[in-house]
Amino acid sequence: MQRVGTPGEPAGAFRWLTTAVGRLLVSLFVPTITFVVLWRVFIFLRDTRAPHWITAGVAIVWGVGGVMALFFLANMVIEQLPVRWRTRLTPFLFVGPALVILAWYLALPTVRTFYASLLDARGEQFVGLENYVYAFTSDAMLESFRNNLLWLVIGTGFSVGFGLLIAVLADRTHPLFETFIKALIFMPMAISMVGASVIWKFVYEFRPPGAEQIGLLNAVVTALGGQPRAWLLMQPWNTLLLIVILIWLQTGYAMVIISAAIKAIPRELLEAGRIDGADEVQIFFRIILPTIRGTILTVATTIVLFTLKIFDIVQTVTGGNFGTQVIANEQYNQMFRAFHYGRGAAIAIVLLVAVIPVMWYNLRQFAQRTEAFR
Amino acid sequence: MSVRRTWAGTVVVYGTLMLIAALWTIPTLGLLISSFRPGDEVTRTGWWTVLKNPAQANLTLDNYRIVLGMVGDDPRLQELAKRGQENINLGTAVLNSLTVTVPATVIPILIAAFAAYGFAWLRFPGRRFFFIGVVALLVVPLQIALIPILKDYVRLNLSGTFLGIWLAHTGFGLPLAIYLLYNAISALPRDLLESAFIDGASHFTVFTRLVLPLSMPALASFAIFQFLWVWNDLLVALVFLGASPEVQVLTQRLLGMLGTFGTEWHLLTAGAFVSMILPLTVFFALQRYFVRGLLAGSIKG
Incomplete structure (x- = not known):
């Protein structure tokens, strides 16, 4: 599959020498120049006082162009090599950068974080399992475990439940109506969790009794004759109100995936059921649900993974106060408020251990269809 | 689908979906409307008052001018923006x-x-x-x-x-x-x-x-x-x-x-x-x- 017969057939020592020297010069100079240019631009970006939009433009061109340049360059260097070496090195031109980055950013950190979890706050003294004692027995962490469990069960349950309900119902409506409704429910997926938190914090806004309520929830409550409340201070309801934000964000995701699975069910299967006299409820429980069980499981797993690491919503709305702490936010607090790296690392390891079942499942799935990957 | 569909069933399906879609959209609508209302009105009355009487609604781009730092020479906006310009x-x-x-x-x-x-x-x-x-x-x-x-x-x-x-x-x-x-x-x-x-x-x-x-x-x-x-x-x-x-x-x-x-x-x-x-x-x-x-x-x- 490699190109054979590269230029530079031995036709005289002089020509061989010039091509060899030429190649050497090219392989040395072009990379050097590229590196120098990239480095100079980096220094410029780091120290510049130019208008911000210029810096932004240069940074974008530098970042995107730099990576492309590096790939082209590496390829150029490899193409100068003898065929045998070229064949051997080409795969690493392709997968090498990805492997290096993955090793640096994800693979090695698991080991390094585990090591850091055995050290003290500043990473100097060995403290054994002390940080894990904190991770499993401190009040903040126990509260986090309880709340994360609520997030997992209620957040995932309602997101998948609503997603399923909407997907099943929308499948029975006019296609234009279906598209319209789905777009509205899907829209929050484009909104950041911080943006969503602003939206919902405004819904939960509280004014003392007597004053006109500007938050939708309290306006509804007072219109129905109730007392306005500072919802976000009320335990344990405040955690549930935060979970509502997640459900609002994730239902669209569940709906889209489940809807695609429902549409993939052969129509004949449903027709056959109906001819046999099954009503719509039976069709749903006997045909639709068993067929899409795998999809529902996948969607639920994805949302569970997502809620396990929930951070933005809690950080933005309550900062983890008033009994709403969660694992990822407590980890952030330990690292950047308490500056206790040991505890932060131990909590990260807890998160990692929690996802191991899913990782194991993924690997087993992969091993099962491994014939496709010899 | 050639199913026996009753009128009631269809109404329930469409009704439920419209209700859910409304629940999903109203919070964002509240955000959007509030962002165009003058600050003192946002804190005094609910955003839905705009929908109740659109004719008297007082909508403005001032909030966007302030958050994007485009107050210009308008002294009123400069006054409003002075509180924590940096942020x-x-x-x-x-x-x-x-x-x-x-x-x-x-x-x-x-x-x-x-x-x-x-x-x-x-x-x-x-x-x-x-x-x-x-x-x-x-x-x-x-x-x-x-x-x-x-x-x-x-x-x-x-x-x-x-x-x-x-x-x-x-x-x-x-x-x-x-x-x-x-x-x-x-x-x-x-x-x-x-x-x-x-x-x-x-x-x-x-x-x-x-x-x-x-x-x-x-x-x-x-x-x-x-x-x-x-x-x-x-x-x-x-x-x-x-x-x-x-x-x-x-x-x-x-x-x-x-x-x-x-x-x-x-x-x-x-x-x-x-x-x-x-x-x-x-x-x-x-x-x-x-x-x-x-x-x-x-x-x-």
Whole structure:
């Protein structure tokens, strides 16, 4: 599959020498120049006082162009090599950068974080399992475990439940109506969790009794004759109100995936059921649900993974106060408020251990269809 | 579907869906309307009063002028904007968000596409082992990387730089990117690639001229995925960009505004909408690709 017969057939020592020297010069100079240019631009970006939009433009061109340049360059260097070496090195031109980055950013950190979890706050003294004692027995962490469990069960349950309900119902409506409704429910997926938190914090806004309520929830409550409340201070309801934000964000995701699975069910299967006299409820429980069980499981797993690491919503709305702490936010607090790296690392390891079942499942799935990957 | 459909059944189905859709839309509508109302009215009356009597509604762009730092010579606006100018001006944050997001979307796609091609079409020692590694890393929470990478960044002076956050987003996005693009690139017709090799093309040429153009749909769907992820990210920005307003992105500034202007809802709503407008546009323009990406890779770490 490699190109054979590269230029530079031995036709005289002089020509061989010039091509060899030429190649050497090219392989040395072009990379050097590229590196120098990239480095100079980096220094410029780091120290510049130019208008911000210029810096932004240069940074974008530098970042995107730099990576492309590096790939082209590496390829150029490899193409100068003898065929045998070229064949051997080409795969690493392709997968090498990805492997290096993955090793640096994800693979090695698991080991390094585990090591850091055995050290003290500043990473100097060995403290054994002390940080894990904190991770499993401190009040903040126990509260986090309880709340994360609520997030997992209620957040995932309602997101998948609503997603399923909407997907099943929308499948029975006019296609234009279906598209319209789905777009509205899907829209929050484009909104950041911080943006969503602003939206919902405004819904939960509280004014003392007597004053006109500007938050939708309290306006509804007072219109129905109730007392306005500072919802976000009320335990344990405040955690549930935060979970509502997640459900609002994730239902669209569940709906889209489940809807695609429902549409993939052969129509004949449903027709056959109906001819046999099954009503719509039976069709749903006997045909639709068993067929899409795998999809529902996948969607639920994805949302569970997502809620396990929930951070933005809690950080933005309550900062983890008033009994709403969660694992990822407590980890952030330990690292950047308490500056206790040991505890932060131990909590990260807890998160990692929690996802191991899913990782194991993924690997087993992969091993099962491994014939496709010899 | 030739089903016995009763009128009542149809009404229930349409009614339920409209009710849910309304519940889902009203909070965003409240945000949008409030962002166009004068500050004193937002704090005095509910946003729904605008809907009750649209004729008397008092709508203005002032909030957007203030949050984007475009107050000009208007003394009234200058007065309003004076409270914490540094925190309000989101113009810089918009640029920073773009500067972070564009390379943090393109770089991982490029690197992942190369890797996916390598895994799909090249034979090399350790190929299976490394790919299993990629699958394992799919669900690793990025929290695991924060402490070691931050230490490296402090040592390398990368903390608070755009390069640092691009690389971080690249690292965290790569497993899913490689996985999705591998599925697309390994499904390309073998004959097509082989005829190109017979014509004497190198792997690099085949990749750039043939494989990249042919996998555009897959690249596009991952691009939207990653774009939304990076644009909407808060944690990675907080950890690796830090507190300097020079480099902070929109989500960070919005979080800051919630702290300092927790009750100035006219500014908060305008700021939130500024942060939402681009992802919403991208999302609705390219929804088809986005859905395809979602369907292809339902498990992300």
